[in-house]
Amino acid sequence: MAAVGRLRRTVPVQRGQMSLWQAATLCHLVTVGWAASCASLEQWRWLALGARRAYSVTPTVPFLPASMSPASPAVPSSLRHFRPFWLYWLTRVCLTSGFQILTVAIGWQVYSLTGSALDLGLVGLLQFLPRVLLVLVVGSAADRFDRKRIVLASLLLQAVVAGVLALGSAGAGWSVSRELIFALSVVIGICRAFDMPTMQALLPNVVPASLLPPAVAAAASANEAATILAPALGGLLYALGAEFTYTLDLLLYLAGALLIARLPVRPQEPSHSRMTFDSLLAGVRFIRRRPDILGAISLDLFAVLLGGATALLPIYARDILLTGPWGLGLLRSAPAVGALAMSAWLMRFPIARRVGQVMFSAVAVFGLATIVFGLSTSLALSLVALMVLGAADMVSVVIRSTFVQLETPDEMRGRVSAVNSLFIGASNQLGEFESGATAALFGAVPAVVLGGVCTLAVAALWMRLFPTLAQRHRLVEEAADSPAA
Numbered sequence: 001m002a003a004v005g006r007l008r009r010t011v012p013v014q015r016g017q018m019s020l021w022q023a024a025t026l027c028h029l030v031t032v033g034w035a036a037s038c039a040s041l042e043q044w045r046w047l048a049l050g051a052r053r054a055y056s057v058t059p060t061v062p063f064l065p066a067s068m069s070p071a072s073p074a075v076p077s078s079l080r081h082f083r084p085f086w087l088y089w090l091t092r093v094c095l096t097s098g099f100q101i102l103t104v105a106i107g108w109q110v111y112s113l114t115g116s117a118l119d120l121g122l123v124g125l126l127q128f129l130p131r132v133l134l135v136l137v138v139g140s141a142a143d144r145f146d147r148k149r150i151v152l153a154s155l156l157l158q159a160v161v162a163g164v165l166a167l168g169s170a171g172a173g174w175s176v177s178r179e180l181i182f183a184l185s186v187v188i189g190i191c192r193a194f195d196m197p198t199m200q201a202l203l204p205n206v207v208p209a210s211l212l213p214p215a216v217a218a219a220a221s222a223n224e225a226a227t228i229l230a231p232a233l234g235g236l237l238y239a240l241g242a243e244f245t246y247t248l249d250l251l252l253y254l255a256g257a258l259l260i261a262r263l264p265v266r267p268q269e270p271s272h273s274r275m276t277f278d279s280l281l282a283g284v285r286f287i288r289r290r291p292d293i294l295g296a297i298s299l300d301l302f303a304v305l306l307g308g309a310t311a312l313l314p315i316y317a318r319d320i321l322l323t324g325p326w327g328l329g330l331l332r333s334a335p336a337v338g339a340l341a342m343s344a345w346l347m348r349f350p351i352a353r354r355v356g357q358v359m360f361s362a363v364a365v366f367g368l369a370t371i372v373f374g375l376s377t378s379l380a381l382s383l384v385a386l387m388v389l390g391a392a393d394m395v396s397v398v399i400r401s402t403f404v405q406l407e408t409p410d411e412m413r414g415r416v417s418a419v420n421s422l423f424i425g426a427s428n429q430l431g432e433f434e435s436g437a438t439a440a441l442f443g444a445v446p447a448v449v450l451g452g453v454c455t456l457a458v459a460a461l462w463m464r465l466f467p468t469l470a471q472r473h474r475l476v477e478e479a480a481d482s483p484a485a
Contacts, residue, residue, distance in 0.1 A: 121436020
């Protein structure tokens with residue numbers, strides 16, 4: 001605590017005053033308290049310190065550009081004392097919370113309307129297709145234009161989507177139909193196509209380079225922290241009425257917009273090249289020239305694409321585990337509980353040795369946990385399997401994200417992040433379509449079990465296709481030689 005006190009600099013703020021983003025922070029802290037029983041003491045100590053930095057009436061350390069030397073006394077030695085990062089972290093919490101709540105509500109609503117597993121898969125496909133069609137444009141836009149404004153516009157547009165669904169569910173002039181959900185899923189996909197890679201590319205403009213590795217793990221934990229509470233809360237509210245769920249979603253997107261507007265960032269280095277088809281493909285060429293990066297993101301792509309069971313959770317909740325919307329919310333939250341616990345562990349104990357073996361082992365655990373979930377008829381066992389699944393997936397996320405962020409120049413970080421985001425989207429949304437289509441053919445349980453078996457096969461095959469990745473020993477030494485380091 002003495003060290004914390006020494007780091008509080010004297011940027012005067014009148015006591016007793018609270019800005020909008022500070023109020024949003026307090027509201028979020030109240031709701032996140034529900035998940036405390038699921039998290040470790042170390043993890044919540046980190047979250048509490050981050051929230052204290054964000055709400056502090058005397059801000060801690062002023063924003064410092066990433067180019068400053070880590071040896072400078074003005075640069076914080078720890079991420080927990082760096083206030084701009086926690087503004088960024090809270091923005092990601094609001095963004096991810098909004099998307100998770102929207103996904104739970106839309107999934108349950110479309111399944112209630114049609115009772116079709118294929119329609120659940122189509123929702124994921126419609127959200128994924130814009131990422132494929134816009135991947136090159138999105139990356140170039142993130143390199144040429146203000147990344148903060150791109151994220152702000154995406155948040156506001158998703159707030160409009162939530163408002164339309166809230167009013168329709170309340171019977172205000174129109175009703176929510178299968179076709180309306182499909183159309184709005186495309187809009188959500190467009191927004192996600194822009195905000196995901198842009199948020200990834202924005203992180204190195206927020207933190208100094210010396211703090212980037214732990215920032216990657218902490219930023220990933222923002223998604224998981226939101227995913228712990230948001231789906232469960234969305235499921236509980238949906239039991240009262242879909243309009244309540246969508247209204248909460250609207251408020252979260254607006255809170256995220258306020259936070260991103262207040263975020264201080266280092267001016268990005270704009271891309272001066274003309275927007276040609278060749279320049280749009282620069283991110284693809286960059287990844288192709290680096291086998292370890294290509295292997296890591298493609299491994300995650302195929303493992304989650306084949307092994308993911310997210311789209312089938314409404315079927316498991318209602319027909320196999322015999323629970324309701326609240327149970328669906330718990331099922332969607334469970335992977336995030338495991339992932340958040342793992343991210344807290346990785347922030348405390350970063351992966352330093354046998355990186356390749358750790359990553360491939362994690363993918364194998366992911367496949368085994370998927371098989372256990374597919375065969376389970378117990379809600380408790382299903383939740384445990386999903387938590388293990390989420391923890392294993394987080395290992396791959398941190399390794400992949402660290403590669404991409406540290407080894408990419410700032411002027412093309414948007415294009416590379418867009419390609420990386422496409423791989424993530426393919427593994428999630430396209431994986432949901434694959435799960436729905438397979439379940440429509442063979443049934444939900446065979447589809448999930450087959451996916452877990454395929455994940456194990458992918459891990460074994462990738463170890464042969466990318467031997468240098470499998471044999472990679474240290475992550476920090478490789479990152480130290482990267483251009484961004």
